[in-house]
Structure formats: structure tokens, C-alpha cells
Amino acid sequence: MRIGRLALAAGVALAFLHSAAFAADKVTVDVTAIVEHPALDAARDGVKKALEEAGYKDGENLVFHYESAQGNPATAAQIAQKYIGENPTVIVPIATPSAQAVVAATQDIPVVFTAVTDPVGAQLVKDRDHPGGNVTGIADFSPLADHLDLIKEILPNTRKIGVPYNPGEANGAVLVAALQKMAPKWNVEIVVAPASKSADVQAAAESLVGKVDVIYVPTDNTIVSALEAVIGVGTDNKIPVFSGDTDSVVRGTIASVGFNYYEIGRQTGAVVVRVLKGEKPGDIPVRNASGTDLFINTKAAAAMGVTIPPAVLSRAKKVID
Known part of the structure; x- marks a missing residue:
């Protein structure tokens, strides 16, 4: 009887450890855009695809959240505060207003922005080559x-x-x-x-x-x-x-x-993967999207x-x- 209880306790402990290990392996990527339109939607989908290709699958080892600010900067700030409260692994803001809202809200959580025309002018980073801090990303200055x-x-x-x-x-x-x-x-x-x-x-x-x-x-x-x-x-x-x-x-x-904004999203997702694997955002240079x-x-x-x-x-x- 005692042996049975010990076996049961051991089984529960192993199940708990397995669950804890799974939770530790699970990452959360919170994505937000200033508004919904085909280009920004494609960027979001590209980010998710790049994560999937790197082995991060939504519902398995990835929690992927997305919210749109519906064109309202005040809503973008609210979404940023909500995300900060959830303490995700990485936040991916799409377009300048959402990026500004997120960067203003945190100096700790890694931020990888995308579809931002001028990240230095928007005061997201001080230097594209050496962004420092918790922020990097992909710019899309038009040709x-x-x-x-x-x-x-x-x-x-x-x-x-x-x-x-x-x-x-x-x-x-x-x-x-x-x-x-x-x-x-x-x-x-x-x-x-x-x-x-x-x-x-x-x-x-x-x-x-x-x-x-x-x-x-x-x-x-x-x-x-x-x-x-x-x-x-x-x-x-x-x-x-x-x-x-x-x-x-x-x-x-x-x-x-x-640019193909789906490909911009994939390029951004590749940067997110680098951060998930341990690189500091501030050590990753901001680069302009490639391909026209x-x-x-x-x-x-x-x-x-x-x-x-x-x-x-x-x-x-x-x-x-």
C-alpha cells in the first residue's frame, strides 16, 4: 500500500515537472498594429510564418496574440499597456504609431518593430547600427x-x-x-x-x-x-x-x-527568433527591408x-x- 502511494506521488511529481518544463519552453509573442489593411495584415502573417518555420507553433510551444488599434493612437497606447501587464517574451508592434506606443511603455520587454519608416526619427532607437536597450526591428523606408x-x-x-x-x-x-x-x-x-x-x-x-x-x-x-x-x-x-x-x-x-509586406513580416520574424534564442535586441542592428x-x-x-x-x-x- 505504501509502495502504491509512493508510486502515485512519484507519478504526480513527474507530471508536474513535465508540465513545468513545457511551460518554461513556451514563449509568448504579442503583436499589435495601428490599423488593419492588407499590407500590415501581411506583415503580421509573415511574422507568424517565420516563427512556425523556426519551430514555434501557435497552440503548442507558442502563444501568439494580435490586436489592432483600429487607427486610434490612444487605443494603441492601451494595447501597449495591456501587453506590458501580460509580460510576454517579445512584443512586435507593426507601423510607427504602435511601435512608439510600445517603446514608450517598456524598457525591459524585448521589442521587435516592423513596417516603420524612420525608426530614428520616430525616437524608437538612437542608432540603427547599435540600437541598444530592448528595441530593434525592420524598417520600410519607401524607395x-x-x-x-x-x-x-x-x-x-x-x-x-x-x-x-x-x-x-x-x-x-x-x-x-x-x-x-x-x-x-x-x-x-x-x-x-x-x-x-x-x-x-x-x-x-x-x-x-x-x-x-x-x-x-x-x-x-x-x-x-x-x-x-x-x-x-x-x-x-x-x-x-x-x-x-x-x-x-x-x-x-x-x-x-x-516591398512584399508578407516577406517583411518573415524578415521581422527571423529577428524575433534570434531574440527568443537569447540575443539581446539592442545588439541586433535595425535594417531596412530587402526586396522590391x-x-x-x-x-x-x-x-x-x-x-x-x-x-x-x-x-x-x-x-x-
């Missing part, structure tokens, strides 16, 4: 020179480019400033149209009618979240609409040379009165028709 080249190749007579953007979103403001600085080299003028929230995007686009030759939508999350409003204005008024990301071409802009693809939407081009030159079509990785 603006390629975008201007593409616009001028398709529409050589372009002189005025309208750019709707949210002045309160750091990445949008940085891109507009860069475009204004670059504009003289391409013999164009940048005409801005501010929109502080998604509901303002259509009015901002309409304010450009009669003033510009084309509209360019940067990787500004406020504008991209209401992209269909800009496309509608472009189509109705035969103003060609170009974009800073290729996911927007699938949605109806004419063309872009841009040319997407063309011939259906959108026709609707906006544009014919894509054969030389451009021949270079496209993807043609939507």
Missing part, C-alpha cells in the same frame, strides 16, 4: 526615387503630384518631407493634402482635383486604410493614382515598386485614362488585369 522614376516613365508630362497624408503620423510626415526635397530633381512639385483620420481621406483627395496631374499615396496608414476613397476620386476625375506599396496596387492603384517588386494594375490604369508602356509591363513581377 521614393523608384516611385518618381516610375511615375515619370509612365506619364512623362507629370508636373504636379498630389500627396494625401496624415501630418500626425510620423512615417507619413517623413515621406512627404523627403518627396519635397527630391522633387526638383524630377522637375515636379509636391502638393500635399492633409487628412488626420480615415474619415477625412476622401475630402483630402477631392481637394487635389484640378490641382495635380497624378496622386501618390505614400505608406501612410491613415490614407491606406481608406484607399478606396482615393481610388474613387482618381477614377471619377481621371487622375492617375500611384502608391508606395504593392498591396495597394492589388486594391486599385495603377502601379508601385514596393513592380506591380501594375492595367484595369485601374484604363479606368483612369492611362496606357502602360510595354517596357514597363515587361518588367512587372505582377500584372493585375
Whole structure:
């Protein structure tokens, strides 16, 4: 009888140790984005895929949480505080506003941001090569020179480019400033149209009618979240609409040379794996996303009165028709 009790006690102890070991092996990755739109959603999915490929599977040895701030910076701050309280292994904020909220909330929990245009300007890190502290990530500064080249190749007579953007979103403001600085080299003028929230995007686009030759939508999350409003204005008024990301071409802009945000997510996930395996975020340099693809939407081009030159079509990785 005593032997039986000892065997039972030993079995319970072994089960407890096995459970404790499993819990110790389990990691939690909390992901948050400022808003939901195809590019940011693809980045999230890419992060999860990279974790899976490295052996971290949701529901097994990984707890994977995701929340969107629905475009509201105050909600982004609330999500950051909630995540900090849960003490996850790593937090992955997607886009500048969410990254700023998370980085402001913790100096201890590892943070690996993604889809951030200017991490130094956004005060996420002081130095891209030596970020220090608990933060690193993947930046996505747009290949603006390629975008201007593409616009001028398709529409050589372009002189005025309208750019709707949210002045309160750091990445949008940085891109507009860069475009204004670059504009003289391409013999164009940048005409801005501010929109502080998604509901303002259509009015901002309409304010450009009669003033510009084309509209360019940067990787500004406020504008991209209401992209269909800009496309509608472009189509109705035969103003060609170009974009800073290729996911927007699938949605109806004419063309872009841009990053594959699913691949950006995978690149970010690879950094998260390094942190999970023991590297300190501050020792991992921040790098810009790699890879750019040319997407063309011939259906959108026709609707906006544009014919894509054969030389451009021949270079496209993807043609939507």
C-alpha cells in the first residue's frame, strides 16, 4: 500500500515537472498594429510564418496574440499597456504609431518593430547600427526615387503630384518631407493634402482635383486604410493614382515598386527568433527591408485614362488585369 502511494506521488511529481518544463519552453509573442489593411495584415502573417518555420507553433510551444488599434493612437497606447501587464517574451508592434506606443511603455520587454519608416526619427532607437536597450526591428523606408522614376516613365508630362497624408503620423510626415526635397530633381512639385483620420481621406483627395496631374499615396496608414476613397476620386476625375506599396496596387492603384509586406513580416520574424534564442535586441542592428517588386494594375490604369508602356509591363513581377 505504501509502495502504491509512493508510486502515485512519484507519478504526480513527474507530471508536474513535465508540465513545468513545457511551460518554461513556451514563449509568448504579442503583436499589435495601428490599423488593419492588407499590407500590415501581411506583415503580421509573415511574422507568424517565420516563427512556425523556426519551430514555434501557435497552440503548442507558442502563444501568439494580435490586436489592432483600429487607427486610434490612444487605443494603441492601451494595447501597449495591456501587453506590458501580460509580460510576454517579445512584443512586435507593426507601423510607427504602435511601435512608439510600445517603446514608450517598456524598457525591459524585448521589442521587435516592423513596417516603420524612420525608426530614428520616430525616437524608437538612437542608432540603427547599435540600437541598444530592448528595441530593434525592420524598417520600410519607401524607395521614393523608384516611385518618381516610375511615375515619370509612365506619364512623362507629370508636373504636379498630389500627396494625401496624415501630418500626425510620423512615417507619413517623413515621406512627404523627403518627396519635397527630391522633387526638383524630377522637375515636379509636391502638393500635399492633409487628412488626420480615415474619415477625412476622401475630402483630402477631392481637394487635389484640378490641382495635380497624378496622386501618390505614400505608406501612410491613415490614407491606406481608406484607399478606396482615393481610388474613387482618381477614377471619377481621371487622375492617375500611384502608391508606395504593392498591396495597394492589388486594391486599385495603377502601379508601385514596393516591398512584399508578407516577406517583411518573415524578415521581422527571423529577428524575433534570434531574440527568443537569447540575443539581446539592442545588439541586433535595425535594417531596412530587402526586396522590391513592380506591380501594375492595367484595369485601374484604363479606368483612369492611362496606357502602360510595354517596357514597363515587361518588367512587372505582377500584372493585375
